[in-house]
Amino acid sequence: MKSFLSVENLTQRYPDGAGGTLTVFEDASFGIEKGEFVVILGHSGCGKSTIMNILAGLSDPSSGVVKMDGYAVSGPSLDRGVVFQNYSLLPWLSALANVTFGVQARYRDWSRARVVEESKKYLAMVGLEGDVLNRKPAQLSGGMRQRVSIARAFANHPKLLLLDEPFGALDALTRGTIQDELLKIWAGTEQTVFMITHDIDEAILLADRILLMTNGPFARVAESVEITIPRPRTRTGIVDHPNYYAIRNHLVHFLGQRSRDLAGRVEGGTPPPETVRLDVTGGEPDAEAEPAPRLRAVNH
């Protein structure tokens, strides 16, 4: 069965500045299911932002295609919402107007009252209410601005939400709070999300699956690691789950060593990512639930 989002044989090459060609990645293929939260991890320069820009329709690959709901992605669209690290709010509009602006564009037949109500609902979900909604971005803290960006993205109900290191510029405390808010808002919307982060713990907290990229050039998505920690999750709760350290160690080892060992072009063509499922719980103790497989790591 075809995935909701399918990335097929994506290749990106650039001039290398010395008369040659830089192949960032070649024949990258992977899929994302509807409602999934997928995070991509990889070292600087492996091509994460390039993939994100292609998914957003902001740039075209050298070859290959991205299909969403069976249709090839071409150019930006309200079906794909993007949240960048630098907020990208409209500075002349209030926090509320930054959200209503998008909602009105998306739902042209809605009354003004309905647009405002919907926008306030999402702003409240990220903890923004009252007078603060009338402030311009310059009068908000960095954390508040990023909350507005997240509310704006979710309020537009894009088919695919793309998050490019959305918490990168925030202090650890604010970052933690907004991660929790993001989880809450995501749980209530069944939104499909594709996110870039450099933070392993953030990835484990948020993701259903983590895609691991080898180092560039000729980077590839080598593994798709399932996060076998049940939801709802909290930052403090996940570290107590028996699978947490198994997953974390696997990710650290990949980024520290294997991303380098596996780097380079694969003779005979780029293989699809291997599925990795780490589960040390042994299938206890919920008698109602399907027995969990007694597997450590399974590649297939």
Ligand SMILES: Nc1ncnc2c1ncn2[C@@H]1O[C@H](COP(=O)(O)OP(=O)(O)OP(=O)(O)O)[C@@H](O)[C@H]1O
């Ligand atoms: N327009 C361009 N022209 C030439 N080279 C480019 C261009 N855009 C990106 N690159 C190169 O492509 C590679 C991948 O860049 P990209 O920004 O996608 O990496 P990244 O994994 O997102 O890195 P980071 O984690 O540092 O943001 C890098 O080597 C970069 O120098």
